[in-house]
Each structure stands twice: as structure tokens, then as C-alpha cells.
Amino acid sequence: MTLNALDHSHAPGMDQLALSPVPLVPEMRLFLAEDAIVLWARLEAAAGVPLPAPYWASAWVGGQALARYVLDHPESVAGRSVLDLASGSGIVAIAAAMAGATDVTATEIDPNAIVAIRANAEANSVTVTPLEEDVLDGDGRGADVVLAGDVLYDESVADRVRPFLLRAAQRGALVLLGDPDRGHLPAVALDLMASYTAQGVGTPEDSLLRQTNVFTLRPRSAARE
Numbered sequence: 001m002t003l004n005a006l007d008h009s010h011a012p013g014m015d016q017l018a019l020s021p022v023p024l025v026p027e028m029r030l031f032l033a034e035d036a037i038v039l040w041a042r043l044e045a046a047a048g049v050p051l052p053a054p055y056w057a058s059a060w061v062g063g064q065a066l067a068r069y070v071l072d073h074p075e076s077v078a079g080r081s082v083l084d085l086a087s088g089s090g091i092v093a094i095a096a097a098m099a100g101a102t103d104v105t106a107t108e109i110d111p112n113a114i115v116a117i118r119a120n121a122e123a124n125s126v127t128v129t130p131l132e133e134d135v136l137d138g139d140g141r142g143a144d145v146v147l148a149g150d151v152l153y154d155e156s157v158a159d160r161v162r163p164f165l166l167r168a169a170q171r172g173a174l175v176l177l178g179d180p181d182r183g184h185l186p187a188v189a190l191d192l193m194a195s196y197t198a199q200g201v202g203t204p205e206d207s208l209l210r211q212t213n214v215f216t217l218r219p220r221s222a223a224r225e
Ligand SMILES: C[S@@+](CC[C@H](N)C(=O)[O-])C[C@H]1O[C@@H](n2cnc3c(N)ncnc32)[C@H](O)[C@@H]1O
Pocket: 055, 056, 058, 059, 060, 061, 062, 063, 064, 085, 086, 087, 088, 089, 090, 091, 092, 107, 108, 109, 110, 113, 133, 134, 135, 136, 148, 149, 150, 151, 153, 157
């Protein structure tokens, strides 16, 4: 399916998408929904079939924290290959590219997110390679750095993401996780790297969150989990 909404994104009154500032990442602008629920309804009406929620049309607070961290600590990604898991809008992947990563792969399972990642990368003048593939049974496709912004948002997804991240850490990748703690964090092997005041865009439930964090996953402890 193609995402016609982004073809008209310069007209937010018409399609609820606008190239918008990102609170924790003022260096970046993303095509975001003014109201993600309205956008979802409109996309489903146009498609005539049920669609996944347009998570790509919000800048999730976990992704904002990780993007902020990567931009403030470019040494974490500069000159290295990066895989951004569950990229959504591409916020974290774009930050990695801005910070000097050699190549950035942004994985997603929602075809509309793939369109959004392309549009957002172009809007921010960086190169990101979108990959429409479920990579959770692997260990990060050999990337030096695995980034995961707000991927522990749902129990069933989190149950697959945690072992994926642990495998990536075990093979030696630097694993960085941006997460406001929705109750699905790994119980062990996490080191807190940074905390930020949460500022949600477009996700009503996130208005209740006060803090968003960046963690790294320790490989030795990971082996024991
Ligand atoms: C809460 S959003 C976070 C998006 C982005 N990282 C951010 O922080 O704004 C989670 C995303 O995970 C994607 N997703 C879920 N399961 C996935 C999988 N197995 N592989 C890749 N992406 C997945 C969804 O399509 C959704 O866009």
C-alpha cells in the first residue's frame, strides 16, 4: 500500500500530517499527525481494510530520548553501522545518521512506516535505508550498534524484543534502548545512561509520562537472563 497522506503532508489541515518540530530533538523535523486517531480512521477509510495504528505518525518519548542521547553522544554511533529496530517515523535512525553513523538501517513491519522513514530522512537531509522486515528472530544483522526507541510498548512485542536485544548484546553490539518504562523493561543487565523530561507528541497516553530514559544492555548479565 502506498501512503498518499505523505504526498500531501504540506497541507496539514487536509490530512492531519505536518512537518513538525520534535520537543526533545529541535535539530529535527518530522511528518507527525495532529491527531493520530483521526489519521488512522482516515487511512482505514481510504484503504477499505483494517490497518495497524499509525505509530509512525508520532514521536514516541522513548525514541525522542534515544535520538537526543545519540546526538549528544555522537561517539556512540559515529563511524559505525547502525540498526534501528522498529523505527516508526525514523526518529532514532535519522539522529544516528546526523551523528555520523556510516550506514543506518531502519527496520519496520508497517509498510506505511517505511514511506514515513523515507520522507522524514529526506526532510532532514540524511540517508537512511528502510528495511521492511521482521528481524526479531536474529541478532541485529551484524550491525555495530543496535538502537531501540520505545519498542517495549506492548507485552507481546516486548516478549520478542527483549531476547533479540540480549542476543545482539551477546554478540558484541552496543545496544541502546530508549524507554519511559511502560512495565516491560528487562529485569537485569540494564545500565541507565541518561534521563530526560518526557514530552510526548500525538500519543495521549504519553501525556501521563514524566520521564524517559536511555539504557544500555550489558552482555555478560544478558547471558544469564
Ligand atoms: C511505539 S512505536 C516506536 C517508533 C519509534 N521507534 C519511535 O520511538 O518513535 C513501535 C513501532 O514498532 C513497530 N514494530 C512492531 N513490531 C515490529 C517488528 N517485529 N519489527 C519491526 N518493527 C516492529 C511498529 O510498527 C511501530 O511503528
